[in-house]
Amino acid sequence: MISPGGAILNPGGAIPADAVIGRDREIEEYWLVLRRQSIALLAPRRVGKTSICRRMLAYPPDSVTPIMRNLEGLQSASEFVARLADDVDHLVGRLTRVKSKVSELMARFGLGLDVQGVRVQLVPTQWKILLDELLHEVNEATPEDGQVVFFWDEFTLFFGDLARRGAAEEAMVLLDRLRAARQAFPRIRMVVTGSIGFEEVMEQLRQRGYANDPINDVDKQIVPLLDEVGAVKLAEALLSLLPGTPPPALAQFIAQRSEGHPLVIQHMADRLRRLGRLDKAEVEGALQQLIADDSDPLELSHYLERLATYLPAETLALTRTLLDTVALEPQGVALADLAARLGTNREQVLTAVGRLRKDQYFVREGTDHRWRFRLDVLRRWWMQERGL
């Protein structure tokens, strides 16, 4: 009865695996990487990390057993291990078809308790030993030519929350144990995702005396926006759901104007559906509306607001002026030109643009290394908001 068609057009919503479009190239690449090492998928929210994971989970290569868990809202390392035990219990049963040691382990560590037919999860006190034992069990149960891939969504958020709640030490131990497990168990891989930078979490842990680099064995991938092929494919799929026949090359136009941002494509298609008209002018109008709408549907205002929260006062003014200056130049500005326009020294500008690049505001391009906004839609919004 259920066909994924209608679920494709769904800005900001949960998209089932069959409705994930335009990510085949990335998924293929990630599976290749997973043959040799674990991966960290990092990107701001709504770029499609979770959708990619869902698709990978639904269509794994032969001999790979994937299992997914969202870590958002877990309160402690022991709760993480309790959830892992639950997942492993199902997984190992699936892998070996014989009664595994996991149930025994769970009983030993006091994890399962039946109350009126309901299994109550208890939090293990000796979570470190249990974690090692569980992962050992998974490794043992996996065929020699096989792999078990744990997809842990919102991994960085979970560790960030632990550090913020004063459980930084717990976070450090857990990170180290997971790293050790990746080294010790060759049949286990991990795909961890995060919408906030892992670097920020590490910074919090370092401030509390942590000196290790717990994911230096993991391939860190910044999930890109859709490439042209993927964006056109998604736009075509969305247009096919709308009433009426779109003019030729409308999908290409949407892909180009959205710069391959899946959320922008989704919102554009959603607006076209609401307007009931399909042409380039409406696409342009929809984009303009997305930028001008007071309710900020693309939620771009945080790009402006967050500056004041993490930049020191002495660099805040310079950074804003820098952003204003670059916003006025769609083609970008070279570093020397920027320094001259701002009347400040090159080193200061270099530090500021470097920070803005890391925070996904700017990209550098061209042979003359011009700096421009990563997204033109953000540049246009910035100009409007700052009255430029």
Add this chain to the structure above:
Amino acid sequence: MMLTSPSRYSPWLVDRGLLRTLLVGRDELLQHLADSLRDVAVGGGGRYELLVGPRGAGKSHLLALVHQALTTDPLAGRAFVVAALQEEESIASLEALLGRILNAMPTEAGLPDPQTLFQRLQQLPLSAVAEKAVALIKARLQGRSLIIFLENLDILFVALGRTGQQSLRRLLQTEVNWSIMAGSRTASAAFLKESEPFFHTLNRRTLEPLTADQCREMLRRLAEHSGKADLESFLASPQGLARVRALRTFTGGNPRAMALVFPYLTRESLDDLVESFYAFADELTPYFQEQLARLPPGQATLLEALAENWRPMTVKALAQVTFTPETSASTQLRRMQKDHLVQSIRVGRHTLYEVAEPLYRIARAMKRSDQAMPTLARFLRIWYACEDLLPLLEHLNLRETVLRALALPGDQKVHGGVAPSTAVAMFRAKRYADIREYFRRLDHADQAGNCGHCASSSPGWVTCSQKRSRRLRQRTLPTSQRLSALSQVRVERKRRGWLRRSWHRVRSCSSAGYCAAYLQMTRNSESFRRRSGR
């Protein structure tokens, strides 16, 4: 049992056919929400929609209609299940939320009664409830999607706290075929801040106030439903539209407020109208008192001060009149803005605030003897055309009020410094022809300034300064002077570009804020001209 007459506070209880009839200006949104939620649910996905608007903006009305569209869909029950939580249900935890969702699921043949399951759930230890509730909901769904209707999501999120919100988001990420259709009084930080769990998750749709035409259409439908044919035809007339515009100025285009004023629309005789006006203010009082009682004292003081002032105020002015430190006033105002209690208008570097619900001004003023008469005068000035006010001077008991009304806004603008008693003096001298001329000039002044809600285009001073720039180039001035003048023109042009953009933003404000912002912008522009020596 559904109500067959409109209800101002409980749209869920009203007959859906009547609700549909009274929905104005939001048909397209209703259709879009119902279609997209249905399509995503049928496709096995989860969509998260949020309607944001102040009290009385029509959120529950729209939610009830989307709910009806979905529950009567041929695929309802086959491809998806709808669970609507009642507005009155207080929910303080994720466990309670899941329990209520289970309880709100429809009774279906062959499946256990949801209420019985809910009662069983209440017997379990708290730590087991969430997991069991999800299992029970999934068992009832049998692979179908779920669409959950929630009211007051902002309040629910406060109750859930960050951890509860994170758990809810985790649940939605795991159960990919669960959708949410919610309403919220505020665009709370829980939806807007990058660090919050639901940032970038919900599609927020702000319910804008009704335009004058939409207000008229809504009142016309109400009249039709109440069988008031004469009122219906009156609303269709130009005078009817003028009257509706007047009402819109007072109500800010809030649908509930329009429904509140509807019974008073037919009061034609002045005495009746004045009496009704007092009765109306009386009726509004409990509604606003209840709102005020919920506010912390600091916010209540600011709101009262704003309500007493009929024009938007700066933070500094507000801080002065309320004896509040400026920083504290600023913080409180920002919070109140997020709660849709006040709205702001940016004019240059200044931010002006005013009450979001203009009716509050009336409710407040009519309770104070020193403000009742000026308020009534304001009302009369808007309610009647100037010419129509003239015969009302014959009513001795109301003469002072009417004269005040006559002397209102444009008075000083026309006569520059003359006291606003011009009309009074002329009336006493029986210079009736002069009074007519005076009214004509007042109206002319209003139109020339484009002040008021009737303006349709940006005023003259917003237009580009290219001509002046050309003239400067042509003039024979020493080069240095000419360059300096040209540079000033460039600066001004840049500023005018900003003003033009601000102007478009201001046009979307409520008419009261719009007038004030317009006047402020005019002053800014004039002061700029003075500073730049032109």
